Amino acid sequence: MIKVWFITGCSTGFGRYLAQAALQKGDKVVVTARKPADIQDIVDGYPDTAIAVKLDVTQPADITSSVQQAVEKFGRIDVLVNNAGIGYFGAIEESEDEEVRRMFEINFFGLANMTKEVLPIMRKQRSGHVVNVSSIGGLVSFPAVGFYNATKYAVDGLSESLAKETAHLGIKVTIVAPSGFRTDWAGRSANNSKIEIEDYAETAGKNKNSIRGYSGNQPGDPVKAAEAIIKAVESENPPLRLLLGAGALRGARNKIMELQRDIDAWEEVTVGADSPKQ
Incomplete structure (x- = not known):
């Protein structure tokens, strides 16, 4: 059966590779990005099965408009992939409130609002699959990315609850939890705190430099990640949590x-904290 995918954050990384893979296998894809010009090359070869749509997940009007365009073009949405996200590096004490709140708006509230916009369509269909791209950092915390961890823990918590709320409606939920992959996450998609406190140099500072230095050389292959996500979506019994990468498996x-x-x-x-009612 041909599926209609709606994928956020397709200009780079998992979103781009996943959109390409789904189109190559014959599915239909709503390919989104803040700047449609960045994704035009993905849809150019698929005039009947792909559309490029402007979407900033922090803008409610964009969310509503993009979903309307998807339904007008394809009539349904079978798979929502909440992929848009950013990183941010800094110890907890170093982290700047404005940057942290921006990250939460994109990584968590944008994801939640996209999901809420698509759920009525899936409920009417009595079918659908919500794929939330989280991180092994939504299960395991690391120095220098504490607030990033917090956004992903929030995604995991929301996703687990959603899965229990929607299973009887035919709507499935999968949390994708990658470790290090060759995407832009540790490069231009993540800002550093402008504040540096020497006391955190051996913990947060050391890990931040390690992650930055590893960018582009991570073991994870985003093409294989896209294939794994498609395999999970096509499975009769998809996992609630799909770990991707040996590092994710170790961490879990x-x-x-x-x-x-x-x-x-x-x-x-x-157990001693319980006591019989007097």
């Missing part, structure tokens, strides 16, 4: 072990 398993260790060590105190 370490997190499980850490949780288990603390849960077991403090089990008596945990």
Whole structure:
């Protein structure tokens, strides 16, 4: 069955590769970006199955207009991929409020508002798949990206709740949690805090420099990531959380072990917090 995809943030990274892969396999794609000129090359070869649409996920009017254009062109939306996002580097104490709030507007509120706009269409269809591109940083936290982690933890929490709210309506939800991939995330798509505190040089500073220095050389292949996302969407039983990359797998398993260790060590105190009602 041919699917209609609506993908946010297609100018670079996962969004671009995913749009290309879906079109190549014969699906229809609403390809979006803040500047449509940046994505025109993706749709040029697919006049009947692709449209380039202007979308800034922080602008409610853009969200409404882009979804209307999608329905006018293709009549439905089968897969919403919330991919648009940015990064930001700085220790918690170093982080600038304006930059943090901007990141939340894009990474979380933009995603949430896009989802709310598309859900009525999927409810009417009694089918659909919401794919939220999060990060292993939505499950495991790292120094220098604490507020970025916070946006992705929020995405994960929203997604898990959404999955439980919509399963009976035929709407599926998948959280994509990549580790390091060769995209622009650690390059031009992420700003640094202008504040640097020497006391954080060995923690946040060290990790920030490591991530920046690794940009372009990460092990993750975005073409293979796009193929993995399509495979999950086409699966009869797609995962709630799709880890991508060996680093993501390592991080998730370490997190499980850490949780288990603390849960077991403090089990008596945990259970002791309950008491019978007098």
